[in-house]
Amino acid sequence: MLVDSHCHLDFPDFAEERAAIVARALAAGVGRMVTISTRVKRFPQILEIAETFDEVFCSVGTHPHNAAEELDITAEELVRLAEHPKVVAIGEAGLDYFYDKAPRDAQAQGFRVHIAAARQTGLPLVIHARNADDDMIAILRDETGKGAFPFILHCFSSGRRLAEVGVELGGYVSLSGILTFKNSAELREIAKDVPRDRLLVETDAPYLAPVPHRGQRNEPAYVADTARVLAETIGVSQDEIARITTGNFFRLFSKMPRLAQQGG
Template structure:
């Protein structure tokens, strides 16, 4: 069993065939999918998708691109909305200095509100970080000093220092299809050095389809291709990477119930 820890099933790319996409993922051995919120004001749409499919869960949060639109969303709002049984994470939130679609101080303000919600709920914070390594590291260190909180550096494509700081602070690193690209040697080198108990896999679908689907629309079933390359990168078998990343996922996303077959595996491995 594999888990797609980050996808966007509410995006228009999937509107016409959402059920078929979930079915293809199940057929490919993807036992759980987390569809990630980018706007709290569209949270009900995300929740409806999660409630429709047993295998799909969701998060609640505001992407840094949308931070200026949702500064009125408080940590208390996030905590309240996260009480739904299908909500297993906070975010995605963070810093994006590549596109700079929201003022940087606004992104940071929203990000810290999400950190507060993650700390209060114990739910993992899904972190988006692009071209913002120094500020991201500084905020993570500052906020962890106020009290630890679970988090994941999603779709990791940053530098080695941020990966090391994230792991040192108790965070996890999620690997996307970028790992499979020919020009991603540096990312593969970083992934090889991440402790095995801190690795996850994701698609970020509909974006960043792995080889051999690069350039096409991504979907959760394709996480198996990223997992295969990650297995090669860290020197384990495909079966081992499935067990490893899935067990890591359920440790971090502790609110999500394990399916019966995964529960049995976890008990045998304990």
């Protein structure tokens, strides 16, 4: 079994065929999907999707692009919303200096609020990091010094140093379809050196469809293509990469109900 640890099933791209997309994922061997929150104020729509499908769970949080819109969201509110049994993660939150859609101080402020919620709940923080490696490292080191918290560097496309520091601080590294792109040789070299017990796979659907679907709308079923390339990259079988990444997923997303083959 594979898991898509990060998708956006609430996005308009999927509105007309959500049930069919979930069915295709299950047919492709993807037994769990986590649909990720980008605005707390739209959380009810996320939760409705997670409640509709047994195999779909969700997070609660504010994307850095939307940080300035939701500075009123407190750690306490995130903790309260995360009590729902379908909520298995906090985020996505973090720093995006590529698009800079929110002021950087607002992004950092929101990020630290989400870290506090992850620390209080014990749920993994889904971290978005783009073109912000130095500040991301500084915040992760500072906040870990206040108390450890579980986290995942989602859709990893940053430099080697951030991967190394993330692992050093107890985090996980999730690979998306970017891993399959022809020009991602450097990312594949980084992936080779991530400890196997810290690797995850995801789609970030509807974005970043892996080869051979590149340029199309992405969907959770395609996580199998990323997993295949990750297996080739680190030199294991496809069955083994499924075992590794799914085991890691259930360890990190500890609130997620396990399937019988994951220990009941």
